[in-house]
Amino acid sequence: MGVKVVHYEAVPADPVPDLEGVTIRWLIAKADGAPHFAMRLFELQPGSGSPDHRHTWEHEVFVLEGEGVVRTEDGNQPLSPGVAVFVPGEVQHQFLNTGTGPLRFLCLIPHVD
C-alpha cells in the first residue's frame, strides 16, 4: 500500500455502538498499512460524550472544531479548536461536548490488537 490522501468528509462516519450522537471516522488505520498507530476523527453532537472509562493505551487528541471539556482526575479542562490533549494509558477520562455545535477532534491511538 502506498501514499493515502483523503479529505475526512470522504471517509464514512460510523456510529459508535451504545453511544448516541457520536461518530468515528478511521482516517488512517492498520488497513492502510499504518504500522504503529491510527488516526480517527470523532464528531460529538451537543450534549454527547465519550464513555467515562480507562484503558491501557494512550490518546493523542487535537480539537478541530467546537467547544467541550475533557474530564479526568485533574477535573474538567476546557476544549476549543487548537487544543491538544495527551491522556496517558490507565487514566480515567471522558470527552464531552458542552457547546451548541458539533465537537470534532482527532484521536490517535497505538494499534491495540
Add this chain to the structure above:
Amino acid sequence: MGVKVVHYEAVPADPVPDLEGVTIRWLIAKADGAPHFAMRLFELQPGSGSPDHRHTWEHEVFVLEGEGVVRTEDGNQPLSPGVAVFVPGEVQHQFLNTGTGPLRFLCLIPHVD
C-alpha cells in the same frame, strides 16, 4: 506525568534548521510521557516546503489551514483543511505551501530514537 492539555499557540514554534519559513511545535512528545508516537504542528510560510526526502518511519498528517501539495512518486496531490495524508516509511515525499497564507498541519511520527 499525567494528562496534558495545551493550545498549540502556547507551545514554542521552533525554527527548523536549514529550512527557511518552516517552524515546528512539539505538542505531545516523549518528554510528556507519550510512549509510542509524537504529535508535531508544522507551519510553512508561502513558498516554503519540507525537504524532498525519505526515511524509515511513516508520517500521519492532518491539514489544519492553508493550501499546498504533497509531492510523492504518485505526483502532486492537493492539500487543504481537513485532508489527511499517510506517507509510509521509505517513500520519497515533500510538503509544499502553494498558497498565499501559512500552511499548518499536524504530523505524527513514531518515536525514532
